[in-house]
Amino acid sequence: MIVPATAVAWLVATIWLENTSWITAAIHAIGSILAAGISHRIYVRHAFVERGDPALAWLTITWLLIFMPNESHAVAIKSWTAILLLQCTIDQVLQVHRQHSTSGIQFRSGTLASLSFFLEPLHIGVVIGMVLIQIIARPFAFREWAMLFIGLIWGAIIVRWIGYFFPSLLENHSGSTLQWLSHSEHLLSPESAHLVLLGLCLWGVFLLARENSHLSLRSKTTRMHLLIFFFFIVICAIWASLASSPFGGSGTFPSSLAIHAGDFNKIIAVAAGFATVGLIPTLKRNRGQLSRWGLLQLAVLVVSMLILFIPSF
Numbered sequence: 001m002i003v004p005a006t007a008v009a010w011l012v013a014t015i016w017l018e019n020t021s022w023i024t025a026a027i028h029a030i031g032s033i034l035a036a037g038i039s040h041r042i043y044v045r046h047a048f049v050e051r052g053d054p055a056l057a058w059l060t061i062t063w064l065l066i067f068m069p070n071e072s073h074a075v076a077i078k079s080w081t082a083i084l085l086l087q088c089t090i091d092q093v094l095q096v097h098r099q100h101s102t103s104g105i106q107f108r109s110g111t112l113a114s115l116s117f118f119l120e121p122l123h124i125g126v127v128i129g130m131v132l133i134q135i136i137a138r139p140f141a142f143r144e145w146a147m148l149f150i151g152l153i154w155g156a157i158i159v160r161w162i163g164y165f166f167p168s169l170l171e172n173h174s175g176s177t178l179q180w181l182s183h184s185e186h187l188l189s190p191e192s193a194h195l196v197l198l199g200l201c202l203w204g205v206f207l208l209a210r211e212n213s214h215l216s217l218r219s220k221t222t223r224m225h226l227l228i229f230f231f232f233i234v235i236c237a238i239w240a241s242l243a244s245s246p247f248g249g250s251g252t253f254p255s256s257l258a259i260h261a262g263d264f265n266k267i268i269a270v271a272a273g274f275a276t277v278g279l280i281p282t283l284k285r286n287r288g289q290l291s292r293w294g295l296l297q298l299a300v301l302v303v304s305m306l307i308l309f310i311p312s313f
Contacts (some may be wrong), residue, residue, distance in 0.1 A: 003057045007033050010065045010301035024076060028068050033255040035266075036061040038087040039273055040258065046094045046222040048274065050215070055280040060273030066309050067193070067231075067265040079263045082120035089113045090229055093130050097221050098139050103147045106134070110151020111158070120263050120311070125236030129229040139223070195307050197268065200276050200304055207278035207297075230271040237267050276301065 007029040014025045040057035042048065046116025048056070071079065092109035096102045115131055130148075138144060138294045205227075269285060279301045 002054055003036050003061050004033055006058065006061055007065070020068075021073075024071070024073060025074045025177045027080065028065070031076070031083070032061045032064040032293050034065065034084055035064060035080070035087060035270060038084060038091065038274075039270060042087070042091050042094065042226075043274075043277075046092075047216065047219045048222050048226070049277065050219060056277045059276055059280070060270060062274075062305060063197070063269035063272045064266060066305060067197075067269050070266045071261075078119055079266060082116045082123060082263065083118035083266045085112050085119070086126050086205065086233070086267075087270065089116060089130065089223045090226070091127055091227070093133055094222060094225055096134070097218070097225075100142070101141075102138065103143050106144050106148040106223075106282075107151040107154075110148045111155040112151075113263065115154045115159060116156025118156060122263050122267065124240065125232065125233035126229065128236065128256055129232040130231070132228055136228075141312050158194055168231075185311050192298055194268065196304060197272055197309065201272050204276040204278040208275075211278075230274065233269050243264065 009023075011025050012027040015022050036057040039060045040054065043056040044052045089109050092105055093114060095105050099105070109130055113123075113126050117127055123206045134144070134148065208223065212223070215223075233275040281291065281297055
């Protein structure tokens with residue numbers, strides 16, 4: 001219950017303290033809960049760590065709520081749909097390890113990746129990561145590759161048909177910025193906040209890497225594949241947020257992807273959940289207590305979250 005309780009507490013605080021529409025806040029709260037749920041599914045089902053605690057789900061929803069962008073209703077719904085499709089794509093691709101045939105998985109993952117990408121072009125990295133993992137994890141099989149690309153084409157067709165009946169869904173919106181949902185001035189600027197989060201992520205990845213020698217093959221494979229996924233997703237999102245679109249100003253692709261920068265915060269938050277889970281200490285098996293080093297890690301994490309969230313009065 002800690003995950004939905006965090007979302008509800010944030011929703012109440014946002015409506016009470018800030019001049020924010022309750023509908024917008026509710027959309028973000030529901031989207032954050034769903035995103036945290038899918039991340040938890042990946043975390044437990046694919047043995048990212050050899051425990052089933054809610055640590056990653058809580059971190060994911062906390063980072064999502066702290067870095068919540070300022071968006072209109074339509075942009076928020078579209079952005080959350082794309083993020084959830086991206087996570088479902090990752091969940092599908094992580095199932096290819098040690099399978100006799102992955103044709104069905106490849107079709108589903110290709111379709112989900114295509115839908116996510118065409119809704120939010122910042123997600124081009126998920127397509128690149130999916131292809132690389134297919135090369136690394138699977139022997140060449142023409143049927144699997146064919147089903148992957150058929151899925152990509154099928155997703156594009158679905159988006160085109162949806163755009164035909166609901167053209168406003170694919171319209172470019174400028175109501176999304178890198179500012180927080182809160183209108184208060186925070187202690188750190190958005191740029192500085194991202195640097196703080198980057199430092200925590202690097203620290204967390206280092207701690208996870210130290211555990212690698214003690215993990216099962218399945219956990220090692222899951223971590224490697226997720227690292228590939230999030231590396232290309234984040235790098236491509238940064239490039240797309242700063243550069244002009246290479247696709248020109250068509251109806252589907254905007255002339256400048258900078259207007260989609262609000263989705264960038266969600267991508268960073270989901271990736272940060274997996275990167276910083278290493279900062280959540282585990283209890284000592286013999287005494288059920290935290291070590292001093294574990295307490296220090298947890299204290300640094302919590303204080304950093306408070307600095308990023310608390311407004312400057």
